[in-house]
Amino acid sequence: MAGNSQRRGATRKAGTKKGAKVGTGGHGRKSLEGKGPTPKAEERTYHKAYKKPVSAEKSATSGRPASGSSRSASGSRGGRGSSTHEIVSGRNSVVEALRAGIPVSTVYLASKLEADDRTREIISAAGNEGYPLLEVSRAELDRLTDGSVHQGVAIQVPPYAYADDEDLLDIAESLGQAPLIVALDGVTDPRNLGAVLRSAGAFGAHGVLVPERRAAGVTASAWKVSAGAAARVPVARVTNLTRTLQAYKQAGAFVVGLDGGGDVAIADLPYATDPLVLVVGSEGKGLSRLVREQCDAIASIPIASAVESLNAGVAAGIALYEVSRQRA
Template structure:
């Protein structure tokens, strides 16, 4: 056409020509390949399971180190025997005539309680063994042993029926404490100490899911474990029912109750105070067995009290109400 002879049509440049090229078969292959199997959760450093794995490995290393240290220590206890450490717990145990197998003491300790323990061992023929501080550190699992410890047979628990019968023979209204799933031996030791301070006749604990009277409990109890009997129940609910059949009222402590413990109406009666674990509280069946469930009013800024503190407050309130009733009767 006239005037268009100089215009070229659409022409594909050689360098932009589409089509197969040599060596293009592998393009994108890597994008299609998988990344392999997904690593386990505990192998991913950002995952909580990895932190738990690291914590388990650390605990295993610590346990192995403790086992190696125990293998080297001169204090080796026969199976079933336990160690009571600390000057007050040891002295209280000796005064309560707990059988003493051996006395372990660091040399050059000037203390009346230690001398009392050594004299008692001499009377009964129990050997007194001089050890190093490291030996006691290892044998007592790092507890504050204060340079003295005694080896005793395993704690002898009372029978529930015997504890009930003995408490009913005491002067005044009997008072027992029961712990529901309290697994911390320090809490048990503190409960024993409060029970001894406020005149409770004994403590009932379940055989399973509960702390026992161990070295830690002895230490925290400050010797009260030698004076306050502890009974182990195969079934705590059944034990509480036995208490009710014997004439006890069962009062449970639970933060969710709307009934405050102040001025407890049942305080003057034969009483069992039941405390649950911090956080979980009383189990359902134990709660249903209680004649009354009460709470201790606390600030809203604090979620709950631990078992030992709650039990101590409850025992103080019961003793206060009983003392007031006695004063009123005397007048």
């Protein structure tokens, strides 16, 4: 009960009472002066800005790559592409890349390779251009190409150089033809992009348009599936697909989307002989809402009820054939 509790309260111990403090007499003046101006990052031995040139200097004298630097194709695990190179494999893809004059840093051939017209052309082109030609084992070539079907041939090339979206219109104008462009909306599989490139090259399209985000780019897989068409058909990468379609429409092009349940059947594809942009959506989601709003028409491809949809490569091939048929 109150007044009888033996619990001690918050009482101050003797000698701990705070009061006026006597001056330091200058004892704390040194701590207020600081350590002077902060040295530059390059002068601080613990900072990465200091360590980077030191590491580069050591690698230059030792002949070894600096820590964190990009590896070459022969040193990268699995032969995956990096920011400095890409591996293109397969005889057709390599031949087309060499014919297109794409810079090649190294040509890889499997040991004991059975020669044919394509391999002889590859060896001849490598010799004429002075490209390094290396004979490697099948196991090493499997590693370089990340286990893809390389047919005993691969090349190391710089990263793909994307075109500008206006370049695709300029190509058609230089040929005196009505522009025909394929735009991909949400297609994330590079093999689908490769299939679209192959169809675009077969049916005379002037280029392919892809968004920068949430979309496949031109990788080794796309090169392989395109069977060399990636060397002939330019690909433009844009920040905003919707705005680019608007700009194409202002330039006089019509936009037709491919999607199930469209306004017209593919056999009655409108605007085929006019400047045309064919938009192909992803296999699962189809066209996005904003892209669909930019379309002047939506065309559909009749398929059996047992099949839900066609992938982007097949749909683009069918539509491009129809455009080619009408233009002929």
